[in-house]
Amino acid sequence: MNQQIPRRTLRVGVVGCGMISRNHLEAFAALDAVQVVGVCDVDPGRARATAAAWGVGNAVGSVSALLDLELDIISVCTPHPTHEAVVLEAAGAGVHVLCEKPIAIDLASAERMVAACDAAGVKLGVLFQRRFWPAAQRVRATIDDGTLGTPVIGHASVLLHRDPDYYAKDAWRGTWDTDGGGVLMTQAIHYIDLLQWYMGDIAEVYGTINTFKHGGHIEVEDSASAVLKFASGGIATLSASTAATPSLGVQIRITGTTGATAELSEFPEGTDGRVTIMATGETVRATPAHPEDTEANVDLSSINARLIPHHTSQIRDFVQALARGTDPAVTGRDANNALRILLAVYESARTGVPVRFAPFPPGVPEAPGNVVARAAAPAANHPRS
Ligand SMILES: NC(=O)c1ccc[n+]([C@@H]2O[C@H](COP(=O)([O-])OP(=O)(O)OC[C@H]3O[C@@H](n4cnc5c(N)ncnc54)[C@H](O)[C@@H]3O)[C@@H](O)[C@H]2O)c1
Known part of the structure; x- marks a missing residue:
């Protein structure tokens, strides 16, 4: 153990020194009582450059070498x-885990991860930093304080822009085996998580996918639409694409049984959400419209840089949860539930029928032709398998 580090300082290792590792390194640098003591990458040059840039003492090429540094927390920033x-x-080494989203590309893998952390008695937190936006939390507050009543109608529009270069720059992007999916797996999962945070447990998913713009260079979907039914009886629609030019950003609307609606808008992508809460017949809170000259098609490094404050909030929550001995705000199980929803869209796209997870909500009649695809989670991501 490094003698210069005070006893109560938590020792952190970061695995994967690519794009998103900066957000983790910035977050840990901003927090008290944590210190990044090592970084790891299979590319030794990247590990060394990251260690040098952040003043980290150790650059290593394997997870076992990183774990030899007697870590308390590991941040997983690999594909x-x-x-x-x-x-x-x-x-297995007894180290608490902060893992980037998506937790995995198949549910069996995700469940093994949760089980391993449970068995070892370590905390598993998964990055869904958009839950920490003040605007996203404001929407959640309208549910908790009764303004909306029970959320019953949800809508998420995720119409983003990606250049072909985005998929070309890393070999792992855009294939079923190495990326696990397209816009659903990588971008829309954040908003699927917000929908489940607002509307509760999923009951049924019907969806379809297609590739409209990026078909020449990716095999996964660049566009998807889905209808989500929740165990509460609530229903939501989701449209997601990386084929929009210009990007329209993200809009989420949640309407509750009181008739009130909370609307969250993220434009340009990555900026703090803006929230409007419309009580029945009146606007009770509104924020200014987006400026007309806003640049819509934001490059990826700018999007990720804008997310740093929210990564910092979630990572702070994780560190505090360790101190309190409680679960972090976003657990491995939350991440599995979000993954379960998007995998069900792939399954439904493959079979042409809905995927059902739970008994139909009481009092809601079974619609004619409402065929149940399967009760269990989808086995494979690949819609053509
Ligand atoms: N929370 C968010 O908003 C957000 C944003 C971007 C990326 N991400 C997630 O972060 C993860 C990484 O994305 P990225 O854009 O930083 O990717 P990246 O390709 O830029 O970086 C990945 C790094 O991991 C290294 N690596 C690969 N396998 C490794 C291994 N087994 N051990 C050690 N190093 C390994 C690569 O050499 C590379 O340097 C993905 O799961 C992605 O979905 C999350």
């Missing part, structure tokens, strides 16, 4: 299909 191996190794 999604590699998360499981890192998390299982860290849990």
Whole structure:
């Protein structure tokens, strides 16, 4: 153990020194009582450059070498299909885990990760930092304080712009095996998580996918639409695409049994959400419209840079949860539930019928032709399998 580090300082290792690792390194640098003591990447040059840029003492090439640094927390910032191996190794070493989204690209893998952390008695937090936006929390408050009543109608419009370069720059992007999916797996999962945070447990999913703009260079979907039914009886629609030019950003609307609606708008992508809460017949709170000259098609590094405050809030929550001995605000199980929903869209797209997870809500009649695809989670992501 490094003698210069005070006893109560938590020792952190970061695995994967690519784009999103900056958000984790910035977040840990902003927090008290944590210190990044090592970074790891299979590309030794990236590990060394990151360690040098952030003044981190150790740059290593394997997770086992990172774990040798007697970590308390590991941040997993590698491509999604590699998360499981890192998390299982860290849990086996008794190290708490902060994992980037999506937790995994298949549910069996995600469940093994949760089980391994439970068995080891370590905390597993998964990054859905958009839950920490003040605007997203304001929407949640309108549910908690009764303004909306029970949320019954949800809508998420995720119409984003990605250049072909986005998919070309990293070999793992855009294939079923290495990326696990397209706009649903990588972008829309944040907003699927917000919908489930606002509307509760999922009951049934019907959806379809297509590739309209990026078909020449990716095999996964660039566009998807879905209807989500929740165990509460609430229903929501989701439209998501990376084929929009200009980007329209993200709008989420939640209407409750009181008739009130809370609307969250993220434009340009990555900026703090703006929230409007419309009580029945009147606007009770509104924020200014987006400026007309706003640049819509924001580059990825700018989007990620704008997310740093929210990564910092979630990572602070995780560190505080360790101190309190409580679960973090976003657990591995939350992440599995979001994954379950988007995998069901793929399954429904493949079979052409809804995927059902739970008994139909009481009092809601079974519609004619409402065929049940399967009760369990989808086995494979690949809609053509
Ligand atoms: N929360 C968010 O808003 C957000 C935003 C962007 C990315 N992400 C997630 O973060 C993860 C990484 O994305 P990225 O854009 O930083 O990718 P990236 O390709 O820029 O970086 C990944 C890094 O991991 C390294 N790596 C790969 N396998 C490894 C292994 N087994 N051990 C150690 N290093 C390994 C690569 O060499 C690379 O440097 C993805 O799961 C992505 O979905 C989340």
